[in-house]
Amino acid sequence: MKANIYSTKSDLVEAAAEKLLQAARKSAQRQGRFSLALAGGSTPRDLYARLAQPAIAAQIPWARVHLFWGDERMVPPDHPDSNYRMVRESLLQRIAIPEENVHRMRGEVDPAGAAEQYQQELQRHFAGRPPRFDLILLGLGDDGHTASLFPGTWALDETEREVAEVFVPQFGAWRLTLTLPVLNHAREVWFLVCGAAKAGIVRRIGELKQPARNLPASLIHPKQGALLWLLDAEAAAMINATS
Ligand code: 6PG
Numbered sequence: 567m568k569a570n571i572y573s574t575k576s577d578l579v580e581a582a583a584e585k586l587l588q589a590a591r592k593s594a595q596r597q598g599r600f601s602l603a604l605a606g607g608s609t610p611r612d613l614y615a616r617l618a619q620p621a622i623a624a625q626i627p628w629a630r631v632h633l634f635w636g637d638e639r640m641v642p643p644d645h646p647d648s649n650y651r652m653v654r655e656s657l658l659q660r661i662a663i664p665e666e667n668v669h670r671m672r673g674e675v676d677p678a679g680a681a682e683q684y685q686q687e688l689q690r691h692f693a694g695r696p697p698r699f700d701l702i703l704l705g706l707g708d709d710g711h712t713a714s715l716f717p718g719t720w721a722l723d724e725t726e727r728e729v730a731e732v733f734v735p736q737f738g739a740w741r742l743t744l745t746l747p748v749l750n751h752a753r754e755v756w757f758l759v760c761g762a763a764k765a766g767i768v769r770r771i772g773e774l775k776q777p778a779r780n781l782p783a784s785l786i787h788p789k790q791g792a793l794l795w796l797l798d799a800e801a802a803a804m805i806n807a808t809s
Pocket of ligand 1: 605606607608609610636637638639649704705706707708711712713714
């Protein structure tokens with residue numbers, strides 16, 4: 567597991583913001599745009615808030631940044647559980663990014679319809695070619711899930727569709743998620759993992775000699791891209807990471 571370990575979450579956020587800023591500028595310069603898929607959950611909120619702060623935000627070419635979501639809860643965009651709402655509050659309402667650059671998953675419609683709509687949005691953005699994000703941010707659940715790829719769900723086996731609607735029994739709720747073909751086609755994937763509660767699952771994944779279907783995060787290995795784990799010391803407490 568290639569990991570950068572930071573003393574505290576705020577150190578991780580500071581470093582991740584600087585790395586993301588550099589990646590955005592380089593992509594915007596080289597290919598005219600930076601296609602970024604955002605993680606949901608609570609961990610990345612502080613990173614998004616840091617990106618919104620003037621010292622960083624002013625250096626990011628937002629007009630050439632396209633924001634997508636790695637997954638979404640099937641709820642309306644103003645629902646407390648919405649990953650879009652979390653990003654709107656922490657980032658979008660504080661920066662000047664063109665509306666057409668914000669590609670949210672429509673959690674307010676039926677799951678299958680939302681998946682189809684997002685698949686079309688991806689095909690438009692990537693001109694019909696397999697979606698290749700410049701960077702995908704992911705979190706890690708304590709059951710080893712990432713995005714909304716949960717153990718035992720059919721989406722883990724999806725090799726054609728780019729977006730899947732999955733019913734997650736432990737939540738009794740529908741989710742939308744990018745599938746493994748998309749996640750593993752990215753130029754870069756960063757896992758952002760913080761807190762002592764994640765130390766056990768980080769160790770379980772770090773100890774694996776090969777990907778394990780019961781730990782979906784271990785199935786993330788970009789074929790032509792880089793994978794990096796950004797961990798705070800608490801989350802890394804039980805591993806020996808190569809950095
Ligand atoms: C979501 C996320 C999910 C998340 C992990 C970790 O929609 O919840 O995409 O995969 O990243 O569950 O969540 P925390 O960061 O809240 O621990």
